[in-house]
Amino acid sequence: MKTCLVVDDSKVIRMVARKILEELNFSVVEAEDGKVALEACKSRLPDGVLLDWNMPVMDGIEFLNELRALPGGERVAVVFCTTENDLQHIQDALAAGANEYIMKPFDSEIIQTKFSQVGLI
Amino acid sequence: MNTADFEFLASILKQRSGLVLAPEKAYLLESRLMPVARKFGFAGLPELIVTVRKERPEELLRDITEAMTTNESLFFRDMKPFDQFRNLVVPKLVESRQSTRRIRIWSAAASSGQEPYSIAIILMEMQSLLAGWDVEITATDISVEMLNRARSGLYTQFEVQRGLPIATLVKYFKxxxxxxxxxAGVRSMVKFKEFNLLDDPAALGRFDIVFCRNVLIYFDQQTKAEVLARIAKAMPGDGVLYLGGAETVLGITDRFVPITGHRGMYGIAGGEPALKSA
Incomplete structure (x- = not known):
């Protein structure tokens, strides 16, 4: 079973994402900001990360930069999932090493498609 | 909606588009025809039905048919057929069409354009292989409204997220x-035309590759067979037909044969398919 780290400061979003991902047969770990997520990654790298942009303590881009610097961190598939839906943010995310990008709101079909595109499904 | 009204509208749809509406889909008539009723100034569906029964106004019949034949469309739907198109079918046709350097592709139920534009994006990415080639993409649909939407090339955030990789979105969309x-360059690669699959496609010319995905499922067996026979006539012996994942030619027509190992792809029976069975 593949693991997915869901990083979002909204508990509701984390719950919805968890439900969708568990139906797709993922083992889900949650984190409410980038710092908590980074600690989780340091103890065990997930196969994929569903990542919000705007969060307290450490935002999504900073987390992504830190993740990519970890040993093996370049192999983790990172899918942004954010309300930042303008072209500039998307380009910045891709430049920072994001594999895919979901513009909220999302549904299970979009998550499934994007996870499939990055090889997680 | 009572049974008589349902059957009346279903018969109009069958006659005009080939679409078979099962009784359990009666709710679709109500949800999709209410906007049509409002557009024509009717208080509701009963008034619309009375007018259709009495006068059969062409414009109204046309809008009813369009509203009922609009189907969802996704970029790179199911991905794999498009991977096969890119990696196997086009390279093979480039080998076999060296003398004419011409490839014609038909997206036969183009709806809002995601399928023909997915094809166009792939061909755009294959420019080096296709330099000096004349590659035509003809996209047809029964619905004028859908064709106009498709021509605009304008999609919602929801639509672009369904199937389109983010890098492709960034590269080809504003x-x-x-x-x-x-x-605009990708849009200009696709020629959109109004066409009813119940009609003879001879006037559209011949096509090396035909995408007719997720539309036959709405037809009855006889209509499926007739549509497939007409498509077969429009293809050379080495042509490739793509159907949807839930569709098949088996038990419907002997004009096409499945290309083994390539789900959803069919060659002309007795022909020499561009793509051999895997």
């Missing part, structure tokens, strides 16, 4: 307010 517009 953000226009809340929507995304496809690059």
């Amino acid at each position: 953000q226009v307010g809340e929507k995304w517009r496809l690059d």
